[in-house]
Amino acid sequence: MMRLAQSVRRETETHVSMPNYRRHFVYPLSLAMMAAGIIMVTLLVWLTVQSDAQEAVREAELAQLVISNRLDFMVRNQSDYATWDDAVAKLVLSMDGDWADNNIGPYLFHTQGYEHSFVIDAHDRTIYASDGNHQARLDPFALMGPALRKAIVELRAKPTGEDHRRRGLIRIGGQPAVFSIAAIIPDPGKVKLPAGPASYLLFIDVLTPDQIYKLGADRRLANMRFVPSRASAESSLGRVELRGYDGARIGDLVWTPQLPGTSLRDIGLPILLSIMLVLGLIGVRILHQCRRAIEQTDAAMLRSAADANEARNALDALTLARADAVDADAAARVRLETTVEEVRRENVELNKRLRAARRSVLIDARAQLEHRLGPAIKTIQHQGRVLETAARRVRDQAGGLEELVTVATTAAFQTDQHMTELVPKAIVVAEAGQDIQRQTGFALSEVKHASHDGQQVGVSVTALAKALAEIETVVDAIDRVSKQTNLLALNASIEAARSGPAGAGFAVVANEVKALANHTAELTRQIADQLDLLRAQTVFTSTAIGTIVTALGRTEAASSVIAAAVRRQVEGVVMIRGSIEAIASDSRATAAAVTNANSAIAIGHAAADQMDAAVVDMASTLSDLGDDIHRFLRQIEVADA
Incomplete structure (x- = not known):
C-alpha cells in the first residue's frame, strides 16, 4: 500500500510540473531577453549619438584650422619680404613700384595665390598695388574698410623699427579673405630706416569657393563652402561662424558632416534587431525542446515506477530462492565432511608405506656415496701437498732473480x-x-x-x-x-x-x-x-x-x-x-x-701465493664436503625417523 501511495504522488507531481515550468522558467527568461534587447538598442543609440557629437566637435575644430592655418602661412611668407634690406631700400627709401611689381605682386599671385599686394607709406599713401598678376590702381582702405584703419592704428602705436604684424579675416566681394600687414624693417640691418612713421606691406588672399572646397577636402570636410550672414543653410550641415578683424560676423563655413554614429546606427540597428529576432526564435525553439524534454522525462519517470514494481517482485522471488539454496548447502556440507574423513584415513596408510620405501633407498644411496667419493677426496688431498711444494720452489727462485734485477x-x-x-x-x-x-x-x-x-x-x-x-x-x-x-x-x-x-x-x-x-x-x-x-x-x-x-x-x-x-x-x-x-x-x-x-x-x-691459497682452499673445501655429506646423511636419517 505504501508503494502504491508513493507512485500516485509521483504522478501527481508530474502533472503539476508543467505550470511551474512556465511560471519559474519560461516567463522570467522571456522578460530577461526583452530587457537585454531594450538595453542593447538603447546603448547603441546612445553610443552613436555621442559619436556624432564628438565628430561634430572635431570637424568644427578642423574648420577653424582652415582659416587659422591660412593666416599662419601668410604671416610666414610675409616675413621674407617685410624684414628685408632690399625692401627697405626699394620700397621705403626709393619707393620703386617697378621693383615691387617684379618681386612681390605677380610673383605672389602665381606662387601663393594672393590676389592683392599693397605697399603703404608713412602717410598712408598707396605707392604700390596689385590685382592678380598685374599692377593696378586700388585703394586698400576702400577695399578693406575700417579693418585696415584699425590695424594701422594699432601698428603705429608700436615702436618704429621693430617687427610688428597684424592679421585677420575680412569679406571682399561676398567671399571671405585673409590679410596680413607688417611694418617694413631692415634685415640684417645694412640699410637704415628713415625717421618718422613706418611703411607697411599688406597681403590679401581672397578665398574662392574652389579654394574653400579644396581646403575642406584636405581635412576631410566634404562640400565645404562659405555662406554669407544673410543667407540661410540647412540645419543638418556642420557650421562654424566667421568673424572679421573688427569683430563683426561676416558669414559661416558650412560642410556636410560625416555623422559616423548615424551611419553606424543605420547599419547596426537593423542587424541588432535581426539578431534579437533570431535569438528570440532560437529561444522559442529551445523552450519547445525543453517542454518536450520535460514531457519525455515525465513519461520516463512513469516507466521507471513500473520497472521498480517489477524489480521488487523479482526481489521477493530471489529471497525465496535464497532460502532453498541454504537448505541444499547444508545437505551438501554433510556429504562433504564424510568424504573428507574417508580420504584422510587412506592418506595415513599411504604415508606409512612411503616412509618404509624411502628408508631403504637412503641406506643404498649412503653406501654408494661413501664408496665413490672416498678415493677421490684422498687423491685431491695428495695433489694439494704436491702444489704446496712447487709453490715453495717458485718463491725461492723469484727471490734470487729479484736481487739481480735490483x-x-x-x-x-x-x-x-x-x-x-x-x-x-x-x-x-x-x-x-x-x-x-x-x-x-x-x-x-x-x-x-x-x-x-x-x-x-x-x-x-x-x-x-x-x-x-x-x-x-x-x-x-x-x-x-x-x-x-x-x-x-x-x-x-x-x-x-x-x-x-x-x-x-x-x-x-x-x-x-x-x-x-x-x-x-x-x-x-x-x-x-x-x-x-x-x-x-x-x-x-x-x-x-x-x-x-x-x-x-x-x-x-x-x-x-x-x-x-x-x-x-x-x-x-x-x-x-x-x-x-x-x-x-x-x-x-x-x-x-x-x-x-x-x-x-x-x-x-x-x-706461488695463488698456489698456496689454492692448496688451502682445496683442503678447506674437502673438509667442508665431508662435513656436508655426514650432515646430509644424518638429516635423512632424522627425517625417516
Whole structure:
C-alpha cells in the first residue's frame, strides 16, 4: 500500500510540473531577453549619438584650422619680404613700384595665390598695388574698410623699427579673405630706416569657393563652402561662424558632416534587431525542446515506477530462492565432511608405506656415496701437498732473480737521471741558438728594408727639391703680378684724383687694390723665405740620407756573416742534442727491460701465493664436503625417523 501511495504522488507531481515550468522558467527568461534587447538598442543609440557629437566637435575644430592655418602661412611668407634690406631700400627709401611689381605682386599671385599686394607709406599713401598678376590702381582702405584703419592704428602705436604684424579675416566681394600687414624693417640691418612713421606691406588672399572646397577636402570636410550672414543653410550641415578683424560676423563655413554614429546606427540597428529576432526564435525553439524534454522525462519517470514494481517482485522471488539454496548447502556440507574423513584415513596408510620405501633407498644411496667419493677426496688431498711444494720452489727462485734485477734497475736509473739532466740543457742551448738565428734574420731583413726605405726617401727628397724649384717659379710670377697690380692701383689713384668728386668711389677701390697688392707682395716674400729654408733643409736631408744608406749597406754585410756563423753553431748543438737523446732512449729501454723482469718476478711470487691459497682452499673445501655429506646423511636419517 505504501508503494502504491508513493507512485500516485509521483504522478501527481508530474502533472503539476508543467505550470511551474512556465511560471519559474519560461516567463522570467522571456522578460530577461526583452530587457537585454531594450538595453542593447538603447546603448547603441546612445553610443552613436555621442559619436556624432564628438565628430561634430572635431570637424568644427578642423574648420577653424582652415582659416587659422591660412593666416599662419601668410604671416610666414610675409616675413621674407617685410624684414628685408632690399625692401627697405626699394620700397621705403626709393619707393620703386617697378621693383615691387617684379618681386612681390605677380610673383605672389602665381606662387601663393594672393590676389592683392599693397605697399603703404608713412602717410598712408598707396605707392604700390596689385590685382592678380598685374599692377593696378586700388585703394586698400576702400577695399578693406575700417579693418585696415584699425590695424594701422594699432601698428603705429608700436615702436618704429621693430617687427610688428597684424592679421585677420575680412569679406571682399561676398567671399571671405585673409590679410596680413607688417611694418617694413631692415634685415640684417645694412640699410637704415628713415625717421618718422613706418611703411607697411599688406597681403590679401581672397578665398574662392574652389579654394574653400579644396581646403575642406584636405581635412576631410566634404562640400565645404562659405555662406554669407544673410543667407540661410540647412540645419543638418556642420557650421562654424566667421568673424572679421573688427569683430563683426561676416558669414559661416558650412560642410556636410560625416555623422559616423548615424551611419553606424543605420547599419547596426537593423542587424541588432535581426539578431534579437533570431535569438528570440532560437529561444522559442529551445523552450519547445525543453517542454518536450520535460514531457519525455515525465513519461520516463512513469516507466521507471513500473520497472521498480517489477524489480521488487523479482526481489521477493530471489529471497525465496535464497532460502532453498541454504537448505541444499547444508545437505551438501554433510556429504562433504564424510568424504573428507574417508580420504584422510587412506592418506595415513599411504604415508606409512612411503616412509618404509624411502628408508631403504637412503641406506643404498649412503653406501654408494661413501664408496665413490672416498678415493677421490684422498687423491685431491695428495695433489694439494704436491702444489704446496712447487709453490715453495717458485718463491725461492723469484727471490734470487729479484736481487739481480735490483742491481740492474739502480744502474739504469742513474744513467737515465744523468741523461735527463743533459737533455734540457742541450734543448736550452739549441733554442737559444735558434732564437739568435731568428733575431739575426729579422735584423738582416730590417736592415734591407731600411736601406730600401732610405733610397726611396732619397728619391722623394730629390722630387721635393724639384717641386720647391717649381713653387719658387710660381712665387716669382705672383710677385711680378703684385708689382704690376700695385702700379695699376697707383695709376688708378692718379686718374681718380684727376676726376675729382666723381672719382671718389673709384679712388677707394684703387686704394683697396693697392693694399691688396702690397699684402700679396708681403706674402710672396714670406713664401720665398720659407722656400729658401726648405731648400737648405732638403740639401742637408739628402746628404744625411746618403750617409745612412752607406752605413746600412755595411751593416747588411756584417749581419749576413753573423747569420751564417749562428746557423753553423745551431747545427752543431742540434747534433749534440740528438746524441744525448739517443743515449737517454737506450737507458730508458734498459730500465724498461729491468722493470719487465721485476714484473715477471712479481708474477712468480703472485703465482706461488695463488698456489698456496689454492692448496688451502682445496683442503678447506674437502673438509667442508665431508662435513656436508655426514650432515646430509644424518638429516635423512632424522627425517625417516
